[in-house]
Amino acid sequence: MADRxxxxxxxxxxxxxxxxxxSFATTESLVDLKLPQKLAYGGAFAILPALLxxxxxWSRLSNAGSLRFYVPFEDTTGIEKTLQYPLGLVATYMxxxxxxxxxxxxxxSVLPHAANLVNAMYSGDLANTLKGQGVFLGCFAGxxxxxxxxxxxxxxxxxxxxxxxxxxxxxxxxxVSDRSFRQFSSDAVVRSIATVIRELIENTNDHxxxxxxxxSYDWEYPNVRGLFARKTTLSADGRxxxxxxxxxxxxxxxxxxxxxTGSSAELLELSVFDFGPGIARRRLSRSSEAxxxxxxxxxxxxxxVTASFRLGASSKLEKGTGVGLDSVVRCLGExxxxxxxxxxxxxxxxxxxxxxxxxAPHHELPNHPRRSLVAxxxxxxxxxxxxxx
Numbered sequence: 001m002a003d004r005x006x007x008x009x010x011x012x013x014x015x016x017x018x019x020x021x022x023s024f025a026t027t028e029s030l031v032d033l034k035l036p037q038k039l040a041y042g043g044a045f046a047i048l049p050a051l052l053x054x055x056x057x058w059s060r061l062s063n064a065g066s067l068r069f070y071v072p073f074e075d076t077t078g079i080e081k082t083l084q085y086p087l088g089l090v091a092t093y094m095x096x097x098x099x100x101x102x103x104x105x106x107x108x109s110v111l112p113h114a115a116n117l118v119n120a121m122y123s124g125d126l127a128n129t130l131k132g133q134g135v136f137l138g139c140f141a142g143x144x145x146x147x148x149x150x151x152x153x154x155x156x157x158x159x160x161x162x163x164x165x166x167x168x169x170x171x172x173x174x175x176v177s178d179r180s181f182r183q184f185s186s187d188a189v190v191r192s193i194a195t196v197i198r199e200l201i202e203n204t205n206d207h208x209x210x211x212x213x214x215x216s217y218d219w220e221y222p223n224v225r226g227l228f229a230r231k232t233t234l235s236a237d238g239r240x241x242x243x244x245x246x247x248x249x250x251x252x253x254x255x256x257x258x259x260x261t262g263s264s265a266e267l268l269e270l271s272v273f274d275f276g277p278g279i280a281r282r283r284l285s286r287s288s289e290a291x292x293x294x295x296x297x298x299x300x301x302x303x304x305v306t307a308s309f310r311l312g313a314s315s316k317l318e319k320g321t322g323v324g325l326d327s328v329v330r331c332l333g334e335x336x337x338x339x340x341x342x343x344x345x346x347x348x349x350x351x352x353x354x355x356x357x358x359x360a361p362h363h364e365l366p367n368h369p370r371r372s373l374v375a376x377x378x379x380x381x382x383x384x385x386x387x388x389x
Contacts, residue, residue: 003030003065006058008051010040014340017050018347021057021372030065033058033095037070037078038085042133046340046380048228049271052090053342056224056275056375059094066104067095073105076113083114086136086228093140094222094275118143124150124169126176134230134269135173141209142219151201157209166198167191174385177268178231185385192331193268193383199328200272200379201227208276208376212285217276223376225274232269232382234258253338253351257384268383275376278344280304293344298370301344309359329359335383343377345370 004027006020023031033055039047058064069088071078082088092098092114098105120128121137122145129136139146147155150169153162161169170193174181185193204225210216217223234257257265277285280301281293293301309325332339333356341348341361346369348361363369 003032005032005034005068007034008036010036010038012039012047012051013044014046014050017047017054018371020054021374024058024061024063025372028063030063031058031061032065032068033091034068034070035082035087035091037082037088039087042230045232045269045382046271046378048086049273049378049380050342051087052224052273053275053374053376053378055087055091055094057373059096059222060275060375064096066097066099067091068099073099073110079110080113083111084117084131086130086138089114089117090138090224093143093224118145121145121150122148124148124172126150126172130228130230134228135176136226136228138224138226141217141221141223151205157205160198160202160205163194163198166201167194170194170197173197173229174268177229178266181231181266181268181385189335189385192334193270195331196328196335196381197227197270197272199325201225203325204272204274204276204377207279207282208274210276212277212281214285223275225276226272228269228271228273230269232267234265234267253353253382256351256353257336265384266386268381268385270381270383271379273376273378278375278377279308280344280346283308293373298345301346302348302369305341305343305346305348306359306361326359332381333357337384338382340364340380341378342371342374342380345373347371 004023006023008020035055039051042048043051069079069082071082073079083092089111092107092110095107098107098110117129119125126135126137137148137150139148139151147159151161152159153165167190170190174185174190174193208217208223208225211221215221276282278293280296283304284291284293284296309329332350332352336353336356339348339350339352339361347364349364350359350361365371
């Protein structure tokens with residue numbers, strides 16, 4: 001039976017990425033994946049984290065084949081350029097094999113081409129993690145530089161940095177994304193964003209160190225957890241590509257944001273992701289008598305996810321040092337942010353400018369709430385930082 005190839009283009013949308021998941025369920029042959037060097041215009045809202053999650057899901061499947069690029073592996077310059085972008089680096093690390101049958105490659109021999117990017121992430125040289133397009137910080141399980149200095153003060157899972165360090169990191173992320181963000185972002189805004197980043201990083205740190213059966217991720221059982229941030233400028237008439245293939249949720253959010261002034265809005269696009277068990281599966285794994293994810297309804301899965309954001313609730317295996325996911329909800333309300341959450345079989349969204357008092361997300365496609373099962377959890381946020389006439 002011939003292998004099947006999924007070729008990812010530069011101009012993908014959230015909707016087109018979701019359709020690719022069907023290829024996994026409709027074939028028993030190996031599914032190869034082909035990736036571009038980078039996305040057009042850096043990708044629209046939530047596209048990069050959606051593609052990263054797609055890659056993580058593909059790598060976990062029994063019929064996952066080889067990873068291919070649009071440039072041959074013999075093209076050293078082209079491969080180096082590909083691995084300087086998060087999608088290429090993450091996919092190379094997660095792939096079981098590289099290059100297809102004709103020119104198989106060992107990922108250990110390919111990944112050194114990303115040394116500059118890895119060193120920039122590890123040391124906190126944020127400006128060189130996404131080359132003028134924003135910030136990318138990825139923790140690669142089992143790697144020598146897994147515990148990035150911007151996140152960890154000690155090289156272990158319990159060594160996460162404190163609140164003040166994450167406030168400094170937030171200021172640096174804002175400055176790299178756009179120098180003017182420092183001017184237009186108050187201390188209160190910085191503190192709220194820092195709380196969101198730290199709590200989501202702590203959550204993914206706890207969720208994504210082991211799978212639902214307690215097996216640790218490492219070089220042979222890879223996993224990535226990380227952060228992506230960049231500036232996004234929106235208006236009611238321009239940059240509609242950022243919502244390409246999206247439901248009207250994000251369109252409505254933009255219209256509400258700009259309705260009173262008709263101005264353009266400068267926002268921070270922020271994503272935190274991992275390829276761990278996902279929120280619901282992790283909560284189920286804490287009970288030896290709990291059913292698996294396949295045996296519960298979508299409504300029950302949604303309740304498990306929602307419960308993680310209630311005051312006093314925790315989906316962590318151990319008590320963390322942060323204040324909990326309920327504080328993320330509070331801060332997103334203060335920031336009047338927009339959220340897209342993809343985990344398990346759910347794709348949820350919430351407009352915190354309208355619904356800021358509690359975590360009450362809506363299904364991205366209300367008439368089709370069950371989506372394809374994905375690896376891990378991906379939070380994608382739009383946070384308005386200024387309105388300009």
